[in-house]
Amino acid sequence: MDDSFTTTPDALDPGTGSSAGDEYIFDNVFQELVEFTGENSSQGVVVPVLAQNYTISNNSQTFTFNLRPNVTFTDGTAENATTAWFSFVRNLILGQYVVNTNFIFVTEYLNASAVTGMQVPWGLLNAVQNVTGLPTTTNYTLAQQVLNNMLSNFNVQNSTQMAIMTYPDQAYVVSGPLTFTIHEIQSYPFLLPDIAQGWAEIIDPAFVDAHGGVQANVANAYFNANGGPGTGPYEIASVGAGFSDVILKANPTYWALNASNYPVIAEPPKIPVIIINFGLISNDRLLDFDTNQAQISYVEFPLLGQMWNEYKYKQYATFNQIFDNFGLSLGTYWMSMNLQKYPTNISSFRDAVVHSINYTQLLVQTQSFNGTVYAENYVGPMNPTWGKYYNPGNLSNYDYNITEAINYMNEAGMQGGFSVTLPNGTSIGNTNDPTIPPISLVYAAPISCMGVYQSELEIIQADLSQIGLPLTLQPEASSVLDTYTTPQASPNMQVDCWGPDWPDPVLQQLYDLMTPIALKTNWMNITSVNNLLASLVYDTNQTSYMQGITQAYQIDYNETSMAWLPDADLYLLVQPYLHGLVFSPYVTVSGQYWYNTLYYSDVP
Numbered sequence: 001m002d003d004s005f006t007t008t009p010d011a012l013d014p015g016t017g018s019s020a021g022d023e024y025i026f027d028n029v030f031q032e033l034v035e036f037t038g039e040n041s042s043q044g045v046v047v048p049v050l051a052q053n054y055t056i057s058n059n060s061q062t063f064t065f066n067l068r069p070n071v072t073f074t075d076g077t078a079e080n081a082t083t084a085w086f087s088f089v090r091n092l093i094l095g096q097y098v099v100n101t102n103f104i105f106v107t108e109y110l111n112a113s114a115v116t117g118m119q120v121p122w123g124l125l126n127a128v129q130n131v132t133g134l135p136t137t138t139n140y141t142l143a144q145q146v147l148n149n150m151l152s153n154f155n156v157q158n159s160t161q162m163a164i165m166t167y168p169d170q171a172y173v174v175s176g177p178l179t180f181t182i183h184e185i186q187s188y189p190f191l192l193p194d195i196a197q198g199w200a201e202i203i204d205p206a207f208v209d210a211h212g213g214v215q216a217n218v219a220n221a222y223f224n225a226n227g228g229p230g231t232g233p234y235e236i237a238s239v240g241a242g243f244s245d246v247i248l249k250a251n252p253t254y255w256a257l258n259a260s261n262y263p264v265i266a267e268p269p270k271i272p273v274i275i276i277n278f279g280l281i282s283n284d285r286l287l288d289f290d291t292n293q294a295q296i297s298y299v300e301f302p303l304l305g306q307m308w309n310e311y312k313y314k315q316y317a318t319f320n321q322i323f324d325n326f327g328l329s330l331g332t333y334w335m336s337m338n339l340q341k342y343p344t345n346i347s348s349f350r351d352a353v354v355h356s357i358n359y360t361q362l363l364v365q366t367q368s369f370n371g372t373v374y375a376e377n378y379v380g381p382m383n384p385t386w387g388k389y390y391n392p393g394n395l396s397n398y399d400y401n402i403t404e405a406i407n408y409m410n411e412a413g414m415q416g417g418f419s420v421t422l423p424n425g426t427s428i429g430n431t432n433d434p435t436i437p438p439i440s441l442v443y444a445a446p447i448s449c450m451g452v453y454q455s456e457l458e459i460i461q462a463d464l465s466q467i468g469l470p471l472t473l474q475p476e477a478s479s480v481l482d483t484y485t486t487p488q489a490s491p492n493m494q495v496d497c498w499g500p501d502w503p504d505p506v507l508q509q510l511y512d513l514m515t516p517i518a519l520k521t522n523w524m525n526i527t528s529v530n531n532l533l534a535s536l537v538y539d540t541n542q543t544s545y546m547q548g549i550t551q552a553y554q555i556d557y558n559e560t561s562m563a564w565l566p567d568a569d570l571y572l573l574v575q576p577y578l579h580g581l582v583f584s585p586y587v588t589v590s591g592q593y594w595y596n597t598l599y600y601s602d603v604p
Contacts, residue, residue, distance in 0.1 A: 001275045002595075003285045004298035004572055006450075008243040008278040012227035012236070014201040016096040016219045021278050023198050025246055028274075028595050030201035030230035033065050033084065033180070034192055035265055036584040036592070046196045047263040050079065050231060051180075060187045060540060067178040071255040073204040074229040082156045084180040085165050086205045088172050090151055092119045095217040116144045118216040122185050123170025131163040144216050152213030154205040189540050190504040193586065197502055204229045231255065233269040233596035248274040248595065264582055269596035286310070289573050296581075297573045302453060304369050307573065317576035319370065326570040326583045326591060328376060328385045331499035332513070333452055333565040335441065335460060336521035338494075340487035343436065346416045350560040352408035354398040356467045357460055363566050366455050374571070375451065380564035381513040381556055382505060385585065389505040392550045395557050398564075402466055409467045420468030428468065438470040442491040445475030449497035451568025457495065460563075487523040494521045495565070503586055506536045506545075510552050513562070522561035529555055577601055 005024065011017035014026050027035070034046040034054070048054060051065040071079040095117060118140070125143050128136045136143035150161055165174040173181040184191065194200075207229050208214060211222040227236040227246075233256070234248040250269045256262045280288070282303055288294035290310045299307050308319050337344035337353065344350060359377045367375035378384055379391045406428065413419050413429015418436040421427050427435075443457060461471045474491070484490040498519055500508035511533045512518040516525045529552065536548040556562070570591045574581060582597045 001277065001288070001294045002296040003277045003280055003288050003294040004296050005276065005278045006280075006285075006298065007448075009246070010243075011096075011219065011224040012239065012243075012246075013096075013220055013223035014198045014203060015091040015094045016224055017198065021243070023592055024276065025227065025236070025248070026198040026201055027232075027592055028234045028248060029227065029232045029236055030198075030203060031232045031266070032196055032200050032202065033067075035196050035263075036193070036586045037263065037265065046192045047265070049263065049266050050084075050202055052261070058183075060189070061184040063182045063184075063191060064175065065180045065182075067180060068255065068259070069178060070258070071231055072253060073207070073231055074235045074251055074253060075204060075207060076253075077204045077206045077229070079202060079204075079231050080178055081174040081176060081180040082154075082162075082165060083205055084202055085172050085174050086151065086154055086208075087202045088182075088200065089121065089124065089147075090203070090208070090214050091199050092121060093147060093151065093214065093216045094219065095119050096219050116140045116216065118144050118147075120147070121171035123167070123183075124164075124172075127164050127167035127170045131160060131167060148213070148215055151205075152209055152215075154209055186538050187540055188538055190502065190507070193502045194504070196586070202231065233266070233594075234274065237273070243278055245278060246276045248276070264597060265594050267596055270580075270599040271595065274595045289575075292575065295575045295578045298571075299573065300453070301367060301369070301374070301451070301568065302455070313576070321576050322573055324572045324574045324581060324583075325374065326572075326585065328383055328567050328585075329451075329499060329570050329591065330383070330385050330503060330585050331497055331567065332380050332383060332509075333449055333495075333497045333567060334380060334521075334562040335493060335495050335565060336562050337560075338487060338490055338492050338521075338523050339559065339561050340523045340525070341490070341492055343412065343416050343418065343439075344492045346412045347560065348408045348415060349412035352405045352412055352467055353464065353469070354560045354563045355401050355408065356405035356469075357398075357463045357563050358400045359397065359566070360400070361463075362456055362459055365459065366453055367451075367566055367568055374569040375566040377566050378564060379553075379557065380562055381553075382509055383567045385567075386503075386505055386509070388546070389549055391553060392546055393553055395553065398560070405467045409469070422468045423466060436469070438472045439492050440472045440474040441493045441495065442474045442476050442481075443495040444478055444481060448478070449495075450570075452495060452497060452565060456565060484520065487520075490520065490523065496521050500586075505549060506533055510549065510556075511537070514552060514556055524556075524559065524561055526555070526559075 005021045007019055007021050009021040010019045014030055031050050033051040035049045037045045037047050050067055052068045054063055054065045056063055125136045128146055136146060155161055171183055175181045212220050233251055233254050235251045237247040237249040239246050250272045254268055256266050256268050282299055285297050286299050286307050289297035290312055337350050339345055363373050363375055367373055377397055379395050379397055382390045384390050409420060410428040417430055417433045419427050419429040419431050419433055420436050457473050461473060464471045502508060514524050515530050532548055539545045577600055578598060579601055580597045580599045581593050583591055583593045585591045
């Protein structure tokens, strides 16, 4: 039994689901052409799974996947190049999950989206028009109707549908019965780790069409609630009310049962039934593990001592034998400051804040257990797990220096027309102006970032009081956080975290944290930065790529819009008789593991 998931799934359709809990089901039931190996590499190493191999050609813009023969979904439908085409196109047209389609979008997508909201890969509307004679490149409403009808009545025996799928001049092409080709509109160096994600999992067209079909921009309610047949080592046996639990059972027709050349992550399962409990409160997760009701679990770092004290099987294992530590995540954690709102728009104010935080204290008092620290301070906006992409200019961490921070706060008060009162009663800044009112530090309630705890917020609050800055800790529901859509509607200071969906250091890390496109907690909007990062996304020259990352790093460092919080290790509690856990940090902010690699053995 697995109790490690603190959040529940939001949908069991890979074209819709986007929560951390979804992926643990998706990657054990469904499969992609390529998947992560579990190796800890900043490159995001992938291996062929449904593809038996692939080739890259045309200046790294064409990827040809040769699929494994004799693979079927659990309902008996054959998996082949047409099901790959269906899955890639459908997951775009559904419009439910934000996927990276930068390598397949062009003008026709933008035009079609503006009229219908429908996402389409480049060349598809032209393929439909050339095959059918219908004006789908100009009549986007008609195009949507045609694609809805085709995908809802998918038939590989239909010559018109096959002619559309095999039309060569488009993003996705059926090049042969077992050959699927992706043509990038421009070379994107991280395509393979991108399509190792849930949005690119191959699904069964026959099941989709039998349960509601495909409608552009509309989720499939049946698939969302129940899941569907996959090609993976497990299949969904049952789903509890509200996704409280999902039971998986070994796939009796799994293709790897009769194959020999498969990677570790695709090997046949050894445990026949997996029970996954979602959203249990901490005490329930702790009790289930301590009493051996759960074989895998997770409790928040401050509860580790209680877990170990109450663990009933110490005679069989030491703490380190049940505490499976995977090291740092790919994510980042921060306290941000709004660059477009007074007073955090004053650079010296931000300088004062970043130099007033005792980062070592954050590590030792919040992330240490039995003398070991399970976290690391770093220079953002990436952490050391990113390898060569991390801090290429060798910048130093912001130092903890109260004297320096007070000088900066005095300068900020003079510039911004406010004063602050230090703990010793001294007034600094413009003492003729009012004392700065309390500033709210907003965070999600309950705290949703694994590795960020209330104690960290309280340390920050105490640290900022040393420079006369009154800080109010303000929890907010996610529905409130979603209303922060403009700089002035957003708080001055906010605690948040980010885990990339795939290991792209620019598009999935710098771009999200340094432009106003995705994460807006600091509201950075610098034209030169926006242009730099937009050009880097498709830069395949490693020299200029690294130079650009170095430049972006320096700009972010100088802006001091983020005080970077320690990145906590990813870990699970695993019973000592359970072995074979293969872990990858690349799927979801909390990582991913595969049930089919697990097996039981007796403990000493």
